[in-house]
Amino acid sequence: MDQASTLILAISLIIIMLGMGLSLVSDDFKRVFLYPKAVIVGLINQLILLPLIAFGIASVFTLRPEIAVGIMILAACPGGPTSNLIAYLAKGDTALSVSLTALSSFVTLLTIPFIVNFALMHFLDAGQVIQLNIPATILQIVVIVIIPVAIGMLIRRYREAFAQRMAMPVRVASGVVLALVIVGLIIKEKENVPSYMQQAGLVTFLLNVGTMGIGYLTARLFNINMKMARSISIESGIQNGTLAITIAVALLGNSEFAIAAAIYSLIMFASGAFVIWLGNKQSKV
DSSP: OOHHHHHHHHHHHHHHHHHHHHTOOTHHHHHHHHSHHHHHHHHHIIIIIHHHHHHHHHHHSOOOHHHHHHHHHHHHSOBOHHHHHHHHHTTOOHHHHHHHHHHHHHHHHHHHHHHHHHHHHHHSOTTTOOOOOHHHHHHHHIIIIIHHHHHHHHHHHHSHHHHHHHHHHHHHHHHHHHHHHHHHHHHHTTTTHHHHHHHHHHHHHHHHHHHHHHHHHHHHHTTOOHHHHHHHHHHHHOBOHHHHHHIIIIISOOGGGGHHHHHHHHHHHHHHHHHHHHHHHHHHO
16 A cells, blocks of 8 residues: 555544544443453354464464464454444343453553564564554554544543534444445455465364354353453454554555455454344344
């Protein structure tokens, strides 16, 4: 991608994160104390199990280094606003979903640079290694993720009616933006797409379905109710693909690192649609 495309991608992500902030209030963070078991299980799935599963898959399968790094970048990212929308449509616990997305967004501010650096050093040849500047990366993530969320929350606090009107349209727009980004990447890499799909299709499918399944099973194992378990499952497997693509393209300057996130996002939308169907079916029983 050229500089203009990279800038558009970063601005789009800022708008998406602003939209997420419009849906948050300070009470969302109080749920950590109200429902500590659900929040802890959700965060363990998202922040610990997801990167470990991704690393296991990337290590077991014979992948191009760019695909393996892309999978780790994706696993390092928090859940995205899309996960909140899917949780809402799937009759999950939307409040828990929003809380997990918000908390993981703040925690991954610190973990993303270290996980991505580890992936770059582990999967790339010595001559290819790109050293990610950790302080600069943290600063950039603060600018494109944390500050927009904080501004959105301030708008929600002082202009609640406006924030409530805009929250859902911005969430829907985030899905459209992600779709456009994926289309742009596919067009740019159109000659390599069949090869990338062959290499990354199965592993991204396993990552998505595996993490959603483990998220649900661990939640039920700890006797967490069905609605919350559904949200934990969604938060475990629906990642912020836009942020993963932004890190690959804007911070690392390599669109090949973004291919895994693009393919994962296609699979993610399909699995999300299935969870929505299943959640609505179960809620009618």
